[in-house]
Amino acid sequence: MHCVHRSIPAVALFFVSSLPGATAFPQAVKFIRHAADPLPLASAPADKPVILPSVNPCNPSSPAQGRCNPTRDLVQEYLASMGKPGQKILRARERVLEILQTENACSAWFREKDPNPADTFRTLSYVVDRQGEEFILESKDPGGMTIFRNPYVAKVFQGDGRNATITINAKGAFFSPMASVREFLKDGGPLIIRAPRTTDVGPYGGDTTLAQVLVLLHEFGHVLDILPADENDVDGKSVQNTNEVLRFCRAEVASKTKRATLSAAR
Helix, strand or coil, rough: CCCECCCCHHHHHHHCCCCHHHHCCCCCCCCCCCCCCCCCCCCCCCCCCCCCCCCCCCCCCCCCCCCCCCCCCHHHHHHHHHHHHHHHHHHHHHHHHHCCCCCCHHHHHHHHHCCCCCHHHHHCEEECCCCCCCEEEECCCCCCCEECCCCCEEEECCCCCCCCCEECCCCCCCCEEEEEECCCCCCCCCEEEEEECCCECCEECCCCHHHHHHHHHHHHHHCCCCCCCCHHHHHHHHHHHHHHHHHHHHCCCHHHHHHHHHHHCC
């Protein structure tokens, strides 16, 4: 998981263009209705205005209920139309919204940057990178210790704020519990592919609701700029940021996910 800086416009254009129907989700739509001149009411005394009762078309008892058009969650509708990947994102998104809409240590942490984090999180959109990294890279550090680096999980522009787009790697730990290992040789040489290993996000296995919720909270931390940039995971900064999210949100991540699992089992 890492952020992306705005200094790469070509990448930004790719992300936008890869989201089907992105232009179909305007930020706001304004309707202008010209009022007709009111007709004179001959029966009304000139010194007593006629007051007509207001009608709420969303009231179930209102005869105008058919014209009721409550606010739609276009992101939710889009994710629901994406099939299985969209369902996984939608499930994790709902858990995060539950966390951010209640009083707890996690929502309090995000409120240090945004007084209404749930409202901002609800505006975020999502795109799946189907051409993303797919191998776990195996390498050696100067001391000879073996290091495994998972494919990137998700990314977003640092400090992008409302209406930001989170890009999720289709082959990373958000969707995949395992990935093949490729040995990285600094001096070159033949490509060596090893047997698959499990992927993870912090303490949680890949392709689990726990991992998916943690991913979205991590990326939201970059959206609000409450987490420092960790592009390319230099010096393990991405892991450090994940641990920072867990420091404030671990209890709620586990609680909300467990509660949802129990409800689904009934």
